[in-house]
Amino acid sequence: MTDEKNGENRTRGRLWPLFIGLPIIAIIAVTAVIFAGGGNDETRNAGQDQQAAGGEERASGGGDKSGDERLGHPSLGDADASVVMVEYSDYQ
Amino acid sequence: MSPKLIDKYVESGTLRLEWRDFPYQGKESVDAALAARAAQEQGKFWEYHDLLYETQDQGYSEERLVTLADEVGLDVEEFRASLESGENEAVVGEDFREGQERGINGTPTFVINGQTLVGLQSLSVFERTIERAEQEAEGG
Numbered sequence: 001m002t003d004e005k006n007g008e009n010r011t012r013g014r015l016w017p018l019f020i021g022l023p024i025i026a027i028i029a030v031t032a033v034i035f036a037g038g039g040n041d042e043t044r045n046a047g048q049d050q051q052a053a054g055g056e057e058r059a060s061g062g063g064d065k066s067g068d069e070r071l072g073h074p075s076l077g078d079a080d081a082s083v084v085m086v087e088y089s090d091y092q
Numbered sequence: 093m094s095p096k097l098i099d100k101y102v103e104s105g106t107l108r109l110e111w112r113d114f115p116y117q118g119k120e121s122v123d124a125a126l127a128a129r130a131a132q133e134q135g136k137f138w139e140y141h142d143l144l145y146e147t148q149d150q151g152y153s154e155e156r157l158v159t160l161a162d163e164v165g166l167d168v169e170e171f172r173a174s175l176e177s178g179e180n181e182a183v184v185g186e187d188f189r190e191g192q193e194r195g196i197n198g199t200p201t202f203v204i205n206g207q208t209l210v211g212l213q214s215l216s217v218f219e220r221t222i223e224r225a226e227q228e229a230e231g232g
Contacts, residue, residue, distance in 0.1 A: 071129055071183045074137040076098065077108035082229035083222050085107060087093065088114040088191045089200040091124035091144045091152065 097218055106226055111141070113187040114199050120152040123175075125184045127157040130174035131166055139164045205229065 093109055101107035113129075115121035124144055131140030143160050150156055154175070161171040174180065194203070202209040202218075205225040209217065 071132055071180060073187075074111040074128075074132055074141070075108060076093075076138065077102040078105040079108065081102075081106055081108035083101070083107045083205055083225045084110060085093075085222070086110045086112055086203040087200055088112045088187075088194075088196045088203075090113065090115040090117055090121045091128070091141075091148060092115075092117040092121045 094215055094218070096215060097222070100219075101222055107222055111137075112191060113184045114191045114196055114201070115184065115188065116199070122184065123154065123157060124152040126175060126178075126180050127152070127161070127171075129180035129183060130171050131161065131164065133174055133180075134166050134170065136164050136166060140166070 097107070098109075102109060113125040115125040128137055128140050128144060131137050140160065143164055144152070147156075147160065157175070158168060158172065162168050191201075198210060200212065202213070204221050205228070207221060207225065209221060
């Protein structure tokens with residue numbers, strides 16, 4: 001009987017690091033997953049920002065949108081050209 | 093505008109061309125102008141503009157305008173939504189009012205550094221006018 005109790009105590013003595021270590025490992029693993037997920041969100045957001053910027057660039061590249069989102073005058077040529085030709089026309 | 097003028101003056105950086113809508117010939121005229129502005133929203137104003145002129149003998153019904161949008165590779169649903177919203181009516185209207193204030197009463201009318209040319213012109217008239225305007229701008 002005494003031997004059995006001594007054996008149990010020895011087993012408990014050998015397992016106690018597991019009781020402490022497993023929760024620590026679990027916490028580290030959960031933390032790593034959370035941070036990894038946050039990184040993906042950041043990457044996705046950055047990608048969305050790039051797409052938005054690309055859209056704006058395309059829109060403004062031809063004088064398409066002004067700052068207040070109204071369409072500007074369609075144009076061809078250098079903004080600093082010494083000669084500017086304004087054409088008033090319709091499509092009929 | 094003549095491709096020769098674009099090659100000679102726009103590509104060299106001498107000339108900048110700016111478009112103003114002056115749709116004074118009725119509903120189809122206005123519809124075509126609004127359609128071109130819807131194409132501009134998708135970055136394809138000039139492609140659509142050129143196609144409108146190339147096919148002007150076929151008229152500018154709504155169906156035709158949508159077909160042309162598809163031909164130049166526009167997002168047709170986005171194009172339709174723009175037309176239905178009427179969001180560019182103010183822009184086209186402002187161009188028209190500006191033209192009226194300048195005394196424009198026919199198309200095409202060209203204003204080159206302040207000098208007005210009314211109606212279609214020969215290549216040589218454009219060349220002379222542009223080159224004179226360039227000399228004056230450079231103080232010559």
